Amino acid sequence: MEFWNDIAIEKSWKVLIGLRKEIDFILIGGWACYLLTHTIKSKDIDIIVDFEGLEKLRKKHPLKKTPFLKKYEALIEGISIEIYVPFYSVFAIPPEEIQKFSIQVEGFRIPEPEILLILKQQAELARKDSVKGQKDRVDIINLLMNSELI
Template sequence: MGRAENMAAYAARIKEQKMAEDVNWGKLLDTVSEIQKWFPEGVAFIGGIAVHAYLEHSGEYAKYAAQSHDADFVIRVADMADLRDIEALTPNNRLNKQQFVKNGFEFDVYVEGQHNLPVDTADAIVYSVERNGLRVVCPEHLLKMKVFAYNDRKGSVKGDKDEADIARVFLTLNEVSEAACELDEDDLEVIHEILKGNVYRRLTDNNDFEARQLKTVCLDNFEGLRRHLGYR
């Protein structure tokens, strides 16, 4: 097989892989939608799937969204009994969460009053918003959780993903809610270090021009957040 044939075969494999990933992603979204219908007022999604929802909702930055292979959500304790009746949950006491598998996808469940996330579940649900058809925690709570995860996973593959997700959230953070007060000076310091760095090259496949554009947007939105919080 010649070089041209090898390149064509490689391109075909990549296209086939992308199509399979898209089908899998669609199945995950369908599963997430089903769970949301069970508890329209009692859950809010967090993590990568929430970040994806914000970028898709933005339109302008949708191409920088990253697909997930699982989903996480917080749930009111009053709704947890109903979830137990529907799904077989397994406790993960080390990480203070519950887990279940549905349609081949793993879900992490953080129950009100039973987890160590840095945001209160009741507040997370009260301030939650609908983005791209999904109820997700507000951007400020999402950032608080992402910084919390990043501090624990910095230097790892998951830590790199947290960095990228923090930048992705700032691409869409052109308005600030009351929940911004959850972010303290330590959080802002961590965020600023990330946003000053080269995380954008990972979002743009090393396109320096695009990376510089994204960096400008994120840093401008970061300064807007700082001013809202009274920091200079």
């Protein structure tokens, strides 16, 4: 079962692979869940970058700062990239702390499963009445059932 169409998923994966070649980041959100569970893929890309990485991105891609949500956004080949930075973005666990508790999975740096679970719970609470909120719930269940969390 996939939430998004195959074309959007494949395009998102291609953009994600390209980003990995451009900058160092911590992958969060749906793609990080997928790397841990190998269940449902994502269409959007959510990353934590340091300010050096943010500047590298800014030089190659137009970025939009969203002060209300304390993040930056980019659109690369039609794929939405949400960019979070330490000491600015707000999570239940601050990005600068998430950096300390990350692991390598399939060539990507992602939060440890327990941290990712907390981030997904926070996302689900913020958008529970939307399709993305439904996807968050599925990711949470998959993390609990299909990762080494328990």
